[in-house]
Amino acid sequence: MSLKAVSLESDVFLVCLTHALSTEREEVMGLLMGEVDEERILHLSAVTILRRSDKQPDRVEISPEQQTDASIKAEQLAKDLKRPMRVVGWYHSHPHITVWPSHVDVRTQANYQQMDDGFVGLIFSVFNEDKATKHSKIQVTCFQSREVNSSFERVEVPLRIVPSYSISPACLSPLVDLPKILLQEEDEAYSSVSDEERQDLLTRIHNASVYTKSVCHVMEMVSGPLLHNLECRLAANQRRIQGLKEEKAQLQEKLRAYERAKMLPV
Template identity: 50%
Template sequence: MAVTAVHLDSDAFMVCLAHALSTEREEVMGLLMGETCTYGCVFISVIQYMLYIFILNCYYRLAHELQRPIRVLGWYHSHPHITVWPSHVDVRTQAMYQMLDEGFIGLIFSVFNEEKNTKSNRVQLCCFQSINQSPEGEAPQYLKLEIPVHVVQTHTLGKACLQSLVELPHILSQEEEESYGKTLTIDNLDLLTKIHNSAVYTKSLCRIMDVMSGPLIQTLEAQLERNKTKIIQLQNEKESLLQKLNRKSRSPHSPSKVTSV
């Protein structure tokens, strides 16, 4: 049974897009967590990398916190500098996931595609599943089935999505550290190569700070200031309403209490 529609919360969409825009040299991939309903899937959180123990920890923690049947329902990956449509490898990968869960869906974020006329970058989103078009008994031949996706506005940044967003620079730094660590185990490297590898590692960390950590800190600080301003506005409104209630209660036209004997 194919999924009829996918509803993606805007804060989860933002985390996926931030991950997709973290690099234009290679594709990134992660999993989507959410719950099923009668009209499709509602995704409420994301995790950035496919580590089994980490997925289980996120799954149990999120399901416990929200008291809702949260589970892994999809995967997403990026297509930097290429079309948004899934390749034959993507379609086969999606088909394997659907063997485990027929409601599993795939999201593709096409990023770093420049419009020729406006010279501006265009971001595209595709949601799909795989269907087998081969007759029964023959080798499967999978085709993509595009699924309507609706980005649902959320007025606040959910705790789970905020945690994923904050962890993203750490995950990217950890990947660079692991890659650099592998070079340290290679024997008979000359000094110039070691210096080069160290410089590349340092450059990668600086890029993560410049592209991810810096803008993320600025965004969160701006959101904090907006929240503080909103709190002050609400406190002033509260005080104004309390003063109006007090004036009304002291007004001679206010109804007096009747005591029965």
């Protein structure tokens, strides 16, 4: 049975979009967690960012071990939150290309649905410039797959983003871990091409320079803006706390004045 709609919490959307905007050279991927209700509406409330085993501009691959780790994490979240939680979706980015899924994306989605018919796919199209206005635009699509004449086609699923007034711990953790995961990817890529015994000096210098540039990119485009955003949220929360304390003091003073007024003789 197909899904009627997908409800995506805004803090999950924030994590997915931040991950998608972390690089415009290759696709990125992660897994989504939540549960399908009795009305066949999928509620997505948590996300896990996956480390890529192969970085390509037109595809993304992850290891089976990471999928297993995501399932274990979903089980732990279900215990912590005391509500059903499982891996029910995946997302990936389309840098510089259309938001619509490719035939590979549709087939991958079909494979996921063979294990769970409520599984859903999200695609974030980023770094696309509107030729008329010269403004960069971001698009998101939500889809499933269905088989037609021995092939698979895309089925668009209505997507609605539910506002949340804070970042839940289930989303804050992967958001904070994003720079670390990106740096792990760069470390693995550098290790795979580095061979001091067989490479000449010029090659070693080139590889080290590319690695340094990649690390600086993560710091400039991800770590710095993320830290600034979290600091701004912290400052806003502190102002909100101070405002609530002042409001509490005012209400307490009104309550005491009311109680004193009741005790006065008529």
